Amino acid sequence: MPPLLRLVQQQGVIMSERKEGQSIEEIYADAVHWHVNTGGETIHAKRMGGRFRSLKWWTGSLWLLFFLSPYARWEGHQAILFDIPHRQFHFFSLTIWPQDIWMLSLVLILLAMTLFGVTAVAGRVWCGYFCFQTVWTDWFTWLEDKIEGNPIQRRKLDAAPWDARKIRLKLFKHSLWLLIAILTGVTFAGYFTDIYRLWVDYLTLQAPLVAWVVLAAFIFGTYVFAGFMREQVCFWLCPYARIQGVMVDKDTILPTYDAKRGEPRGKSRGGDEARGDCVDCKLCVAVCPTGVDIREGMQEGCITCGMCIDACDSVMEKVGRPKGLIRYMSEKEMLGERLPPLYRRPRVIVYSAIFLLSVSGILYGLTHIPPVELSVVHERQPLFMQMSDGSIQNKYTFKAVNKTPEDLRLRLSVSGVPGLQLLAADGDTVTLKSGKTIPFHVFLRARRTQLKQANTPVRFRLQGIDKPEISLEYESVFIGPSKA
Amino acid sequence: MAKQDKPQHAPDTGHEWDGIRELTNPPPRWWMIAFHASWIWCVVYFILYPAIPLVHESTKGILGWTMIKEYKQAVAENEAIKAPYLKKVADMDGQALLADEGMKNFAESSAKALFGDNCAGCHGAGGQGAPGLFPVLADDDWLYGGDIDTIIESITDGRQGDMPAHADMLTxxxxxxxxxxxxxxxxxxxxxxxxxxxxxxxxxxxxxxxxxxxxxxxxxxxxxxxxxxxxxxxxxxxxxxxxxxxxxxxxxxxxxxxxxxPAFGEKLSPEAIKMLAVKVHEFGGGK
Known part of the structure; x- marks a missing residue:
């Protein structure tokens, strides 16, 4: 089978174009090239410099923000804090309450659209450069490389009997891994409570049980996933790998082996014009963190990190051939077609539109967080009460959350039934303590003659006394005896 | 074991259905890890917790955990949280309780279950009473007085109405x-x-x-x-x-x-009665 066709057939998109009536043996024939990586053997990838290697360092180092952010303080509290006991999320000056959680759904849509859009344009960019699994694994293998040496030395060490040197190297490596794992765990827990206090609690063994459980889970997860599971997580555990895999289309640029130029591969013997540019040095396979041979085409293991591009370019330079035998290229380019511009691709347009809608929704939400959340519950039992003077009384329970940093004084009024009498603890003034929800009762009284029907809609209104711009309304109902 | 890159060349088990052969390929490594982790978890769980049913009871587990112990512990924790507030209720009189917004809310919510257990049978869950049989507590008409101290007195000592029969006294x-x-x-x-x-x-x-x-x-x-x-x-x-x-x-x-x-003075603690009185007062007719 010509390599190009083989390449094309391994891309799921084209696989569906299999001819009717193709026999089962023919399908299995493709499987000759399957390499099912079930983690039977540790992949020791060679590390070498290059454009994409540098890019990966930069994108990966964004995660340093994860480690540093919890220590930032803002207006007397931790700048980023998910305060679960108080049900508040602090982000610098902003405080998000559970009532504002609808914005979270927009944030999730926004993140999904970013992922989809980027994937449609350039494949698994998240996987290759940003994902914590990739980045932590990268840090872990970098340490491994520094401590145990290059892949050949590492394989030799793994096979060697346990002597003092091996124990020393392994102990050192695992200690450093655990150190990163512990830092990861403490940092994560630090987003949910004051991190300075948390450090003291951990170090003095005073931390609450839940903090220990979180720490243990993260140490275990980091150590096992980044230290041992590595590419297995991407192969077998991560759903995003699969979701992104199917979002790639013919326009998506992916690390691609230029088979037309490279094949037939083989060692150059000088003046042999029939040979392609690929010298079959297998460096592209050696550097791959997931153990993929990119020359077999795009496949599930490829996280599009571009390490093979760096490797191949360095070899092409040495053998005096143009760089880019492996390069970011779309399937259309590969087949000699023109790649349409971004604004002519429907998927990019749709993703961008939804992205922009989410952004505007979030911006609207953030600028319109109501200072007070109000809910009024009408008493169910009894629905109404006849009083001594024959009037009808209804009871309401007010639950108001004051989300502003100061106590608020508000004037309570009601409309709906003319002559409705309002009875509350402090007349018509309501004081709401900052950050608290203290429920209180309000009674409404009406004479029977004022009521035209059993159920009359009423509207409560809270108007700020010191801050007139605060104004809230809540619709409820006044219930009286039925007229019939 | 089959070579990883040639899964279809693994020896088969001899089972074959309609040309589909069952091979001896191993499950993926992650699956095996999860499998071993699962059974280790089970064994540890069986040792730590009550697990194996015997004729009359089950194995105890070395942690000595039981559901009722966990429940009692949770109740004790809850009591410990409430204790300082109950102490405050004991120290405050009815008027002071009503005046303190926070304590009033505490008393009202705490009295909800008490009211349901002791009072709602006659007076209804919301103090709506039963027409002609049991008095309404949510209105502003009080036979014995609707201020908090009198309500406390009514609950503690009970009340008994007394009106002579006039059938023989009047024509x-x-x-x-x-x-x-x-x-x-x-x-x-x-x-x-x-x-x-x-x-x-x-x-x-x-x-x-x-x-x-x-x-x-x-x-x-x-x-x-x-x-x-x-x-x-x-x-x-x-x-x-x-x-x-x-x-x-x-x-x-x-x-x-x-x-x-009935008088509840001997059945309920003074704190419970005080909290009940607050709830009754707040039904809508308290003076």
Missing amino acids: DEQIDEMADFVIAASEGKATREQFARFDEYGCSGCHGENAQGGAINELGTGGANLTDSIWRFGSSREEILRTIRYGVNQEDVPNTRVAIM
Whole structure:
């Protein structure tokens, strides 16, 4: 089978174009090239410099923000804090309450659209450069490389009997891994409570049980996933790998082996014009963190990190051939077609539109967080009460959350039934303590003659006394005896 | 074991269905890790917790964990959280409880279950009572007084209504007259002559000269206000006649009204009664 066709057939998109009536043996024939990586053997990838290697360092180092952010303080509290006991999320000056959680759904849509859009344009960019699994694994293998040496030395060490040197190297490596794992765990827990206090609690063994459980889970997860599971997580555990895999289309640029130029591969013997540019040095396979041979085409293991591009370019330079035998290229380019511009691709347009809608929704939400959340519950039992003077009384329970940093004084009024009498603890003034929800009762009284029907809609209104711009309304109902 | 990159070349198990052979390829590494982790978890769990059912009971597990212990621990934790507040309730009187917004809320929420267990059977979950049988607590008409201290007293010592049966004391015409009077009084239409008759027949002794109840309440018999719209035993003419004829809580009088509120002073703690009183006060008619 010509390599190009083989390449094309391994891309799921084209696989569906299999001819009717193709026999089962023919399908299995493709499987000759399957390499099912079930983690039977540790992949020791060679590390070498290059454009994409540098890019990966930069994108990966964004995660340093994860480690540093919890220590930032803002207006007397931790700048980023998910305060679960108080049900508040602090982000610098902003405080998000559970009532504002609808914005979270927009944030999730926004993140999904970013992922989809980027994937449609350039494949698994998240996987290759940003994902914590990739980045932590990268840090872990970098340490491994520094401590145990290059892949050949590492394989030799793994096979060697346990002597003092091996124990020393392994102990050192695992200690450093655990150190990163512990830092990861403490940092994560630090987003949910004051991190300075948390450090003291951990170090003095005073931390609450839940903090220990979180720490243990993260140490275990980091150590096992980044230290041992590595590419297995991407192969077998991560759903995003699969979701992104199917979002790639013919326009998506992916690390691609230029088979037309490279094949037939083989060692150059000088003046042999029939040979392609690929010298079959297998460096592209050696550097791959997931153990993929990119020359077999795009496949599930490829996280599009571009390490093979760096490797191949360095070899092409040495053998005096143009760089880019492996390069970011779309399937259309590969087949000699023109790649349409971004604004002519429907998927990019749709993703961008939804992205922009989410952004505007979030911006609207953030600028319109109501200072007070109000809910009024009408008493169910009894629905109404006849009083001594024959009037009808209804009871309401007010639950108001004051989300502003100061106590608020508000004037309570009601409309709906003319002559409705309002009875509350402090007349018509309501004081709401900052950050608290203290429920209180309000009674409404009406004479029977004022009521035209059993159920009359009423509207409560809270108007700020010191801050007139605060104004809230809540619709409820006044219930009286039925007229019939 | 098969070579990883040639899964279809693994030896087969000899099982074959319609040309589909079962091979001896191993499951993926992650799957095996999860499998071993699962059974290790099970073994550890079986050792730590009650697990294996025996004839009469099950193995105890070395942690000694039981569901009832966990429940009791949770209850104890809850009690510990409430303790300082209950202490405050004990130290405060009814008026102070009502004045303190936070403590008032604590008392009201804490009394919810107490009210359901002890009071709601007669007075209804929301204090709505039962017409003619059990008094409403959510209105502003109080036979014995609606201030918090009196409510505490009513719950602690109970109450017992007392109205003589007038069937033998007054003639049928006089009883009819009084029935007309109370109906008129509740509508605010009672005449001067009717009030004079009311006084003459001795009703004002308990219900007050202006028929608004009151003074006699201090004796604990609950002389009702006859001028308001609230009826303890029903507002129809027949019900009114029955109340006048046979009275309230009269021994050996058939058809007499029963109005007995048990004393809770020995059943409930003073703190519980105080919190109940706050709840009753806040139903809507507290004075």
